[in-house]
Amino acid sequence: MFIDSHCHLDRIDLAPYNGEFAKFVTAANAQQIEHMLCIAIDLESYPAMLDLVTPYDNISMSVGVHPNVTEGKEPSVDELLALANNPKVIAIGETGLDYFHSSGDLEWQKQRFRNHISVAKTLNKPLIIHTREAGHDSLDILVEQGADQVGGIIHCFTEDWAYAEKALDLNFYISFSGIVTFKNAAAIQEVAKKVPADRFLIETDSPYLAPIPFRGKPNYPLYVRHVAEKLAELRETSLEQIAQQSTDNFYRLFAK
DSSP states (O other): OEEEEEEOTTSSOOGGGTTOHHHHHHHHHHTTEEEEEEOOOOSSSHHHHHHHHTTOTTEEEEEOOOTTOOSSOOOOHHHHHHHHOSTTEEEEEEEEEETTTOOSOOHHHHHHHHHHHHHHHHHTOOEEEEEESOHHHHHHHHHHTTGGGTOEEEOSOOSOHHHHHHHHHTTEEEEEOGGGGSTTOHHHHHHHHHSOGGGEEEOOOTTSOOOTTSTTSOOOGGGHHHHHHHHHHHHTSOHHHHHHHHHHHHHHHTOO
């Protein structure tokens, strides 16, 4: 059984399922997808996402506003606390820093990040971290704000082993997406070989970043198997071992 630790289920293309989310969930279950963590990126679409996933015991969710979101409501600590105080919500984010899509004075992005960390610590829920071309600043804020108290996930990991070691020291798990299957992902593949067995997760980031052999096409949680297969190859172990270990790791992280 597999767990997709990061997907955006409110944004996937349901056309192959006649537009019916229930049919998609049934298909995922049939492909041994045991659990999916649906990740929030803004406040405006959050109520509909909550309504979408609430009926399903095998789908949990996060609350947060993505660092790239510049339109819509800026999340206050109090509002995030209120939304996250829900048993369906097991994580805070995705949050972090992104210097690829945003430029100029990004103090607003850093403050948003700090607010999410504060909420996570108050509720004792792990963080889902997005970082792109902002790796060291992201780590600095995690240290500054004491994020190691709750830990979480460096999602869609794209850094090197030196960075991974620092993240591991801060009580974070490393999550691999379809990028690890790409031919130009040697540095990420090296991390996948070295990361401790009890500290890695697998994800799709659906509907984005489809793995080989679906690269460039819409992504689905069903494809998390291909990420697991690549990790099994890199770590010279079985697919079953990767599936079981990543599942155990997920439930350990979110046992709070």
